[in-house]
Amino acid sequence: MLADLPRLFAANTPDDSILVSRRRLAELLEEKEKQERELREAREEIRRLREERARSREKHSALRAALDRLRTSLSVLGTDAKTAASVGVPSSRVFFRQSPPPDTKRRPTGGQPGHPGTTRPRPTPNAPPRILDLKECPKCAHDLGAPADSWQRPVTDLPAPGLEIFDLVVLRYKCPGCGARVHAPIPEAYRGEFGPRLKAFVAELRVLGMPFEKIAELLRMRHDLEVSVASLIAMEEGVAESLDTTYRELGEELRDAKRTPHAEGDETGMPVGGRMEWLWVGTSPTLTVYQIQEGRGGDEAATMWAGYRGKLTHDGLDAYNSVREAGHQMDLVHANRWLQKVEASHGIRPRGLLKKEEPTYLRAGRPPEEFLRFAAGVRARLRKEVRWTERYPKASGAARARRYRRAVRSMGRFLTRAWRDPDAVRIADELGQRLETLFTFVRDPGTSWNSNEAEREVRVVVVHRKISGGRRTEQGARVLERLLTVWRTCAKREHRFWEIVSGRLGALPQPGLGPPSARPAS
Numbered sequence: 001m002l003a004d005l006p007r008l009f010a011a012n013t014p015d016d017s018i019l020v021s022r023r024r025l026a027e028l029l030e031e032k033e034k035q036e037r038e039l040r041e042a043r044e045e046i047r048r049l050r051e052e053r054a055r056s057r058e059k060h061s062a063l064r065a066a067l068d069r070l071r072t073s074l075s076v077l078g079t080d081a082k083t084a085a086s087v088g089v090p091s092s093r094v095f096f097r098q099s100p101p102p103d104t105k106r107r108p109t110g111g112q113p114g115h116p117g118t119t120r121p122r123p124t125p126n127a128p129p130r131i132l133d134l135k136e137c138p139k140c141a142h143d144l145g146a147p148a149d150s151w152q153r154p155v156t157d158l159p160a161p162g163l164e165i166f167d168l169v170v171l172r173y174k175c176p177g178c179g180a181r182v183h184a185p186i187p188e189a190y191r192g193e194f195g196p197r198l199k200a201f202v203a204e205l206r207v208l209g210m211p212f213e214k215i216a217e218l219l220r221m222r223h224d225l226e227v228s229v230a231s232l233i234a235m236e237e238g239v240a241e242s243l244d245t246t247y248r249e250l251g252e253e254l255r256d257a258k259r260t261p262h263a264e265g266d267e268t269g270m271p272v273g274g275r276m277e278w279l280w281v282g283t284s285p286t287l288t289v290y291q292i293q294e295g296r297g298g299d300e301a302a303t304m305w306a307g308y309r310g311k312l313t314h315d316g317l318d319a320y321n322s323v324r325e326a327g328h329q330m331d332l333v334h335a336n337r338w339l340q341k342v343e344a345s346h347g348i349r350p351r352g353l354l355k356k357e358e359p360t361y362l363r364a365g366r367p368p369e370e371f372l373r374f375a376a377g378v379r380a381r382l383r384k385e386v387r388w389t390e391r392y393p394k395a396s397g398a399a400r401a402r403r404y405r406r407a408v409r410s411m412g413r414f415l416t417r418a419w420r421d422p423d424a425v426r427i428a429d430e431l432g433q434r435l436e437t438l439f440t441f442v443r444d445p446g447t448s449w450n451s452n453e454a455e456r457e458v459r460v461v462v463v464h465r466k467i468s469g470g471r472r473t474e475q476g477a478r479v480l481e482r483l484l485t486v487w488r489t490c491a492k493r494e495h496r497f498w499e500i501v502s503g504r505l506g507a508l509p510q511p512g513l514g515p516p517s518a519r520p521a522s
Contacts, residue, residue, distance in 0.1 A: 329441055348372075
């Protein structure tokens with residue numbers, strides 16, 4: 001072994017190899033394994049970091065897309081209460097809250113100058129009075145004797161909860177002519193085990209958005225009445241059956257230009273049976289009609305407004321072009337929203353239509369000068385005609401026709417300018433296609449330049465959809481459109497929905513919606 005030591009320290013060996021001891025070789029092998037292990041761990045860490053970076057990029061892209069949607073959404077467009085009101089956004093949906101104004105600029109509380117008073121009318125008592133008396137003085141305990149005077153005020157309260165239970169007696173007869181046993185037809189009001197007022201009450205709670213389970217719980221807690229969900233569903237369907245004729249009559253009235261010369265239309269999604277359908281709404285100052293259809297195209301619009309020859313205000317959806325016999329007016333608020341959407345994408349506070357104001361920049365950057373000139377020109381022309389119709393509501397037909405032609409020519413020349421901004425070019429093309437429908441309200445008195453009323457009626461359905469999530473069956477969709485139509489029409493005509501439903505339930509059965517409801521099981 002000692003003889004091998006010189007070979008360990010030799011500079012060169014015949015085969016150019018370096019001789020090491022076994023101990024050193026083991027250390028080298030161990031170090032090699034350690035380095036390989038560290039290399040594998042490093043590669044695994046690199047792979048993990050790359051995957052995490054890819055996920056972060058996807059998440060960043062999704063967040064950026066969501067931010068862009070929020071910046072251009074209707075909620076963000078209502079950056080303050082005034083802007084929200086001008087574009088139809090409820091004040092509760094204002095996205096950015098502003099600090100309150102100083103006390104010197106705040107509007108005083110109570111009724112404002114120029115507005116009529118809104119005092120609650122004094123009710124007439126229809127029950128015995130409740131008398132509060134006193135026997136002894138609360139200070140010295142002396143006997144008070146007879147009262148010196150009194151004062152009184154009416155108090156409104158609910159009657160004690162209770163149920164009216166009665167027997168329904170159906171008289172039967174034996175015909176002396178044919179010998180058959182006959183009896184009077186039973187109206188929907190007295191089908192099953194529940195009467196008309198209870199059915200009308202259930203229908204009223206349903207149009208307000210209350211689920212069947214909550215209605216059953218309310219009846220059990222307040223009236224000690226056990227009613228199953230199946231019975232409540234049967235009641236709702238029975239009420240809809242009794243309102244079928246009324247629903248058809250309201251639809252005919254909406255599409256009759258003599259009775260409804262001016263109307264507004266809108267549409268929104270409505271899930272039915274797990275797939276998205278569309279609820280169409282037509283409204284006027286005296287009625288509202290809902291209709292659920294499969295799509296949002298021209299065929300559905302033609303079905304909703306079949307034969308209508310009046311003036312129809314809508315949001316400019318191409319489907320309304322199928323309503324060929326009507327006069328069209330595009331909602332100018334929607335046209336302004338196209339401008340607001342672009343302004344929000346550039347970091348500019350969206351501006352209303354009726355108030356002239358300079359742009360407010362919410363972030364640093366280069367402002368789109370050409371688009372701002374385009375938006376100012378469009379708004380100025382639309383605002384000018386709205387103000388003119390407000391200033392001269394009784395203008396003659398000839399004056400209105402001249403004003404209409406002048407407004408169309410002015411807007412047409414403005415839109416056909418050589419715009420280079422892509423957003424200006426796109427919106428100019430959209431407005432150019434609808435040029436004839438931008439100023440119909442100038443020519444035809446009574447035509448609304450906005451569809452705010454239709455959007456308010458759509459909002460009723462949106463709230464109902466958020467609570468219930470839609471309808472499970474087509475039958476449920478038919479029930480919903482009838483109940484909502486009669487309910488909203490009663491509100492506009494200042495009728496009590498409960499009384500109207502109770503009266504219709506007492507009528508004889510009418511064909512239309514479907515077969516009579518099955519006997520509800522308690």
